[in-house]
Amino acid sequence: MTDRSTAKRISTYTRGDLTFDVADSGPLDGPTVVLLHGFPANRHSFDGVVPLLNAAGLRTLAPDQRGYSDRARPRRRRDYRAAELQRDVLALLDAAGVERVHLVGHDWGGALAWQLGAAAPERLTGLTVLSTPHPAALVRSLVTSAQLLRSFYILVFQLPVLPEVLLRGRLAALLRRMGLKPSAADDYGKFMSKRGRLTGGLNWYRGMWLPDRGAPRARTVTVPTTYVWGNGDQALGRRAAELSGLFVRARYQFLEVEENHWLPENAPGVVARQIIADVVP
Template identity: 35%
Template sequence: MDTVRREAVSVGEGELRVTLAGEGPPVLLVHGFPDDGEVWRHQIPALAAAGFRVIVPDLRGCGDSFAPDRTEDYRLTRLVADLEALLDALGVDTVRLAGHDWGAVIAWRFAMACPQRVCCYAALSVGHPLAYATDGAMQKLKGWYALFFQWRGGAERLLRAGHWRLFRRLTGHPGEAARWISRLERPGRLRAALNYYRANLVEVLFRRDYPAVTMPVLGLWSSGDRFLTERQMLRSADFVSGGWRYRRIEGAGHWLPLDAPAAVNDLLIPFFRGENHVPS
């Protein structure tokens, strides 16, 4: 689309590279691991054509954004603060919000910390933090890699070994692997990506004192997700006071924005327009 552009936006500690498209009510799309804003490439033109102003940052350490060295620079409080500073810099008061994978974790936290800035929220793949943390043994088994990623230096070496063989097997998405690797091969970028796990493991697993989620929430989960159970998404309804909807997408893998773009777009557009918001 001719209206798509890239900008560098200061968020205080550094600059985020941001993709912007369209005009209208603002939509903020937040990516996860090992992605950058490109994971939303099928949603950006669809949402812009539907009459939204689309805002898609590369998060710190990802894509073309700044990448601090310290592990603690990737704590959730700082990632949430980046989103708030980004909206301030762009002059945006409130957004329709969507997040996938780590982006969903960050977006859940942003919706809790800044409820006045979120009209509605679509969580892709990852449910409410408490639903995730208290899910059963199957979710713990599916998330084994989060513990492996704590091995500083060793995880990096093994993921890169044999032309990134373990990384390719772990992600299981050959169509996207070459692009991910080309971004992570740059100095410090794989460590930055793993720092999301290293800086936040204890909080993600053990924090319990979350405020209510007061806006309408749409949960999307795919039947082919190898990392997350359906139960952790379904149980998210217990922690949402502003209205909950759930949709299961059959046949897609973990990377919903890439694997089922038409289905995701067909769900996000009416939700962001305020259609069919269900009160609790």
């Protein structure tokens, strides 16, 4: 449970000169769940999940992450290295007055959740990771499956300017073709049309893997973990999903569901039920 004496309601938090927007709801004294979105979404990707968690007595914190919050969008690639992204989440916990949380991540938010499960287990009660395999499992799968072909777009996104040109004005249609429900695809297309947001989101691809002396070397997750993977995911294949358990040294569950990549938006009930099962004894 959250300590009533330290928990406080927030709508923003700061780290250095960056200010992040946060949706904070549910009982302050309930277990806290942090929800990390991916690309090209924002905190609203969990809008269908949050009410179900709150009704179960869980407090939820859903931030717009670095690059997505309008006042937290540094321009340099190196500002999106893993250590910086991890510290953003830890600063959120401190601002909200919570010592330990259950961490949920989807897409790039899932990659960040895996990293924090290895780097900061003392701040976590557990993980629920959606769609994204453990980063080391993904790397291993590149040479043992067709994952390299699935991930070719990541190489394209390393280029300056061109990905923005290719995606601008076409993003919503592309997301619908990838199976995201039309209302969410249109919302994300509109959100990303504002100046700077698309580059901010793409900078996760450009900066996350840069060498970083400040990033912890640990890659083995040591907190209870559930990994939920949709077997219709066009971007992330089975081999990486099945290898992810090799990098967890704690209670681990792999849940395969009949869905595609967009689990929070397309299957909020499935996601919420699993999070509740992971958090509530």
